[in-house]
Amino acid sequence: MTDIIKVENLVEVYSDGTKAVDDISFSVKEGEFFGFLGPNGAGKSTTIKILTTLLRKTSGTVTIAGYDVEKQAADIRKIIGVQSQDTTVDGDLTGRENITLQGHFHQMKTEDIKKRVNELLRLVGLEEAADRRGRNYSGGMKKRLDLATALVHKPKILFLDEPTTGLDPQSRSTIWSYLEKLNKEEDITIFLTTQYLEEADKLCKRLSIIDVGKIVASGSPIELKREIGADSIRIALENCKKDNANAKELIKTLTDVTEIIDSEECLTVYAKNAGLLIADLVRALDSRDIRIASVTFSSPSLDDVFMKHTGRRIRTEEFVKAPSSMWSGGRR
């Protein structure tokens, strides 16, 4: 399979000197579901803006379906669909009108648009709300409509900049199922950015972890997690200050423990098989009268991968902008 997106040594320096994207290279194969995972301000949106012809790069080469992103921008715009981070639905137009207008922007024939609009309304489950104005949609409905507008011309590549940020869990999983369907059934290559670990884990066949403008790791979610090689056990102690050193000494002696580090809760222990170790661990601490507040263990997550490469965790702001949609939901 051929590389449909090819990025080499891409650099973006803003006029104030900020290096938003710092020499990244990656490629995406045709039909692939590829993701950029990283915290806010990592350079994800900047990269997507360059790839979708909205922003001029400082240096490097970018080709989309063989077209040069700057010299052949017009050709690229015909074959890409883009959903930006802000939901861009025209609130004064109905759902149907929003998609239709986007079809006109793509110079489609009116009868083709009509057919496609009905298809898309069905796909994103907005048939009933189709003739209501966008401003009366809930947050989740707006996102779905926005997605539909990006698909009107049957794009070969779909760029999604944080498609579920600010959505409630239910709307999020609805969007996920559409995306998987699009990728599988319509064979659309999808490039997605996200700050949500589960999103990247669930959807992306391959991903790059990006932080402060640099790609720090790439691979399939499974490969990346395998690199970590160990489960993690997080232990909170009732008196962390007093018992910390003692506990560490003690845990070190247990078999299969690979690493112990200080963490927010108190200690994080990495071990081959956490499930088997936990009983021994609790018993050992108990025998020395070290009081445990809580113990949790988990298999390696992409957050651990991020942690390993950057020394920090991805902080996702989980606040949901739901209130505005709740207000408008009642009135029609």
Place this chain on the structure above:
Amino acid sequence: MTLLSDTRYIFVRYLTKLVRTPILLFFSLFQPILFLVLFTQLLNKLSSFPGVLPTVNGVPIPYLEFAAAGIVMQNAFGSALQSGNSIVADIDSGFLQKMLVTPLSRPAILLGRLSSDAFRVVVQTAIILALGYALGVAEHQSFYVATGVVGILLIFFTLAFFGLAWSGISLALGMKTRSSETVFAIGGVITFPLLFLSPSLFPLNFLPPWVQTVSMFNPVSYCVTATRALMINGYQWSTILPAWGVIGLVALITMSATLYQFRKVVS
């Protein structure tokens, strides 16, 4: 070909938005109508002082008819200044970006906006003139357009052209500052002085000498005088053509600024 059809889609989008937010239409028509109804009542007596208002067949025209030209001008101002806010809204919401990632013709984005502004000015001017006519009839005053239907069309053209020239200012400001508050504030600051420092609402010879001098450099003066000529006197080409020239000059400057800012936004 695509430029024309793309312009039409943008034009229709803005008009649809306007029609569906009647409050905006109401507010932009409110002030001119208030002027038309109240101001002309207050100054109704002006026509009984000889030599203040221009005369037709030796009889001074009613103030209502005199002021109408100034009021439609004020209306064109108001609508034009809302133009910049629409572009700010599209930038803020990301809709402009959404247009820019499609093959949509770039100039069509501006042309669609401008043509919807022009269309709006024409419709609002028609409403104000019709209302003026109704008022005139109700008060047994004359209110007619000396040049007839063609004259009305020429008035529409003059005001739409003028509106375009001023849309340019608010569009450029909107794209530069990305703040609708700034567009409104600056708009308000320039509208009223320009209106009052011109023979829009008072005859030139009624104004103090310094205002008369200033008004000679005020593009609004030329435009309002031409509109008034079409309403009262007839085809005074010596007034009308220079007015078009002045508007063209203003449009050239404001459109260059708009294009310059638009290029920066688009690239």
